[in-house]
Amino acid sequence: MSPLANDVLGLLSNPALIAVTDKHHGLGNRIRAVLGARILARDEGRAFAYTWPVGKAFGAAFSELWDFQEPVVSTAISRLVSPCFPYKDNKLLWLNAAARAQRVWQIRTAHALLLPPDCTPWEQELRALSPAEAVRSSIQSAFAEGPSGVPFIGVMIRTNSNAHQETLKHSPLEWYLHRMREIRQWWPEVPFYVSADTPEAFAEVQKHFPHTHGNANKGPYNSKQALSSSVVDVYMLAAATHVLGPHYSSFPELAQRLAGPELRLETSQTPTATRLTDRTGLSSPADPLLPYVRSRLG
Numbered sequence: 594m595s596p597l598a599n600d601v602l603g604l605l606s607n608p609a610l611i612a613v614t615d616k617h618h619g620l621g622n623r624i625r626a627v628l629g630a631r632i633l634a635r636d637e638g639r640a641f642a643y644t645w646p647v648g649k650a651f652g653a654a655f656s657e658l659w660d661f662q663e664p665v666v667s668t669a670i671s672r673l674v675s676p677c678f679p680y681k682d683n684k685l686l687w688l689n690a691a692a693r694a695q696r697v698w699q700i701r702t703a704h705a706l707l708l709p710p711d712c713t714p715w716e717q718e719l720r721a722l723s724p725a726e727a728v729r730s731s732i733q734s735a736f737a738e739g740p741s742g743v744p745f746i747g748v749m750i751r752t753n754s755n756a757h758q759e760t761l762k763h764s765p766l767e768w769y770l771h772r773m774r775e776i777r778q779w780w781p782e783v784p785f786y787v788s789a790d791t792p793e794a795f796a797e798v799q800k801h802f803p804h805t806h807g808n809a810n811k812g813p814y815n816s817k818q819a820l821s822s823s824v825v826d827v828y829m830l831a832a833a834t835h836v837l838g839p840h841y842s843s844f845p846e847l848a849q850r851l852a853g854p855e856l857r858l859e860t861s862q863t864p865t866a867t868r869l870t871d872r873t874g875l876s877s878p879a880d881p882l883l884p885y886v887r888s889r890l891g
Contacts, residue, residue, distance in 0.1 A: 604640055604642055604664065604666070604697075605674065605678075605696070605697055606696075607639075607640055607696070608637075608638065608639045608640065608696055608697075609634075609639050609640040609641070609642065609696070609697045609698070610630055610633060610634035610637070610639045610640070610641055610642075610697075610698045610699075610700065611630075611641075611642050611643060611644065611666055611671060611678075611697065611698070611699045611700070612626055612627045612629075612630030612631070612641075612642075612643040612644070612700055613643070613644045613668075613671050613680060613699050613700060613701035613702075614626060614627065614643070614644055614645055614646065614701075614703070615646065615701070615703065616646035616648060616650045616651060616668070617650055617651075618651075618703045619651075619703075619843060619844065620658075620820060620823055620824075620827075620844065620847070621842075621843030621844050621846060621847040622703035622704070622843055623645065623655075623703075624719065624847060625704070625705040625715055625719075625843070625847070625850075626683070626700075626702050626703060626704065626705070626706065627643045627645070627655070628715040628718040628719060629683075629705055629706035629708060629715040630643065630700050630706060631643075631663065631718065632706075632708060632712050632713050632715060632718060633685075633700075633706060633708060633712065636709075636712055636713075637693070639698070641663055641664070642663065642664040642665065642666045643655075643663060643664075643665060643666065644665070644666050644667065644668050644671050645665055646668050650815060651815050651820070652815055652816040652817040652818075652819070652820060653816075653817040653820040653821065656725070657725055657817065657821070658724065658725055658728060658820060658821065658824050659722045659723065659724055659725060659728075659824070660722070660723045660724070660725060661722065671699060674697070674699075675699060677697075678695070678696070678697040678698070678699050679699070680699050680700070680701040681698055681699060681700050681701070682700070682701075682702055683700065683702035683704045683705065683706045683707060684707050685706060685707050685708070685709075715850075716850040716851070716853075719847075719850060719851055720851060720885050723882075724824060724828070724882070727821065728821050728824050728825060729882065731821065731822075731825045732824075732825050732828045732829065732881050732882060733881065733882070735786075735806075735808070735825055735829055735881075736829065736832065736881040738806075739784070739786060739806035739807075739829070740784040740786055740804075740806055743783075743784060744783065744833075744834040744872075744875065744877045744890055745783060745784040745785065745786050745806075745833055745834065746773075746776060746783055746784070746785050746786070746833055746834065746835050746836070746837065746869075747785075747786050747788070747829065747830035747831075747832075747833030747835070747836040747837070747848070748769060748773065748785050748786065748787045748788070748798070748836070748837045748838075749787075749788045749789075749826070749830055749836065749837070749838040749839060749842070749844060749845040749848070750764075750766065750769055750787065750788070750789040750790065750794045750795075750798070750839065751764065751790050751839040751842055751844075752765075752766055752789070752790065752791050752793070752794045753790040753791050753814065755814070756790070756839070756842070757841050757842070759840060759841040760839045760840055760841045760842050763839075763840040763841070763860075763861050763862055764838075764839035764840045764841075764842075764860065764861055766794055766797060766798075768861050769798065769837060770797075770798070770801060772837055772859075773785065773798070773801070773802055773837070774801075776869060777802065779871070780872070782804070783804075784804040784805070784806060785798070785802055785804065785805045785806070785807075786805075786806045786807055786829050786830065786833060787799075787805055787806070787807040788807060788823075788826035788829070788830060789807065789809070790814070792809045792810060795807060795809040796809065807826075807829075808822050808825070808826075811823075823844070826848075827844070827847055827848045827851060828848075828851070828881050828882065828884060829881060830845060830848035830849075831848040831849070831851040831852040831856065831878075831881075831884035831885075832852070832877075832878050832881040832884045833856065833877075834856075834875045834876065834877050834890065835856070835857055835859065835869045835875060836848060836849060836856060836857070836858045836859065837859050837860075838858050838859070838860050839860060840860045840861055840862045845858055845860075846858065848884075851884055851885065852878075852884045852885055852887070853885045853887070855874075855876045855887050856876070856884075856887075857869070872890055874889075875889070875890045876888060876889050876890060877890060
């Protein structure tokens with residue numbers, strides 16, 4: 594019997610929790626589901642493992658993006674054991690004495706788990722993660738070669754045709770250009786760090802605004818190269834003083850959760866209070882790897 598088979602049998606023979614992600618789930622969906630499930634497993638005294646399908650739809654393992662060494666179970670194994678251990682949802686309404694008597698829980702979701710109030714928030718687990726060495730180096734380079742030393746605005750743009758229809762409808766490129774012009778009217782020299790999912794969108798922003806930083810050439814969509822660049826963008830957006838982001842997207846929310854409540858995320862659909870109108874209350878970190886350690890401006 595292979596070592597992997599032994600590991601799986603060992604996992605399933607004890608109280609365990611498996612976080613199950615789908616091959617079409619994006620980075621933000623996967624991260625919050627897996628980290629939340631690990632917290633629940635720890636609090637319930639269960640062994641933990643997770644699925645993380647890698648292939649054409651998503652080209653990088655968790656451990657290639659962050660230093661994350663938890664056991665991985667294949668999607669095939671998860672499906673094979675699902676008749677005995679059916680999939681459960683993120684709402685946790687099923688969490689009772691009968692469930693605790695079950696040997697294995699499989700939680701399949703693209704959403705954050707609705708954890709009990711006394712659990713560690715998944716955002717705290719995210720902040721405790723360390724990016725993989727190559728990604729960490731790229732984050733430091735992006736910060737040093739871009740807007741290092743001055744406050745900057747993060748801009749996350751989704752114009753790729755595979756984006757959610759609600760995103761494409763409510764977050765057109767024109768909205769970003771309009772808001773960026775407004776911001777530059779009262780803060781003329783502020784740099785922009787732009788995370789765009791197409792090189793065309795990045796080029797259009799760069800054409801209109803000097804002092805625009807970012808990586809326009811990220812490789813094929815959701816390839817390993819593109820996902821590594823996405824993690825760089827998560828940390829750079831989290832290191833911004835304010836973020837303009839797309840409606841109905843978990844990616845900028847991941848950056849905001851990494852930075853904490855002092856970083857406001859503004860979309861075309863968020864309340865007026867999220868809009869940037871002056872520098873009051875803005876903060877900025879000195880280290881992009883610690884974007885939650887922030888100092889107030891002014």
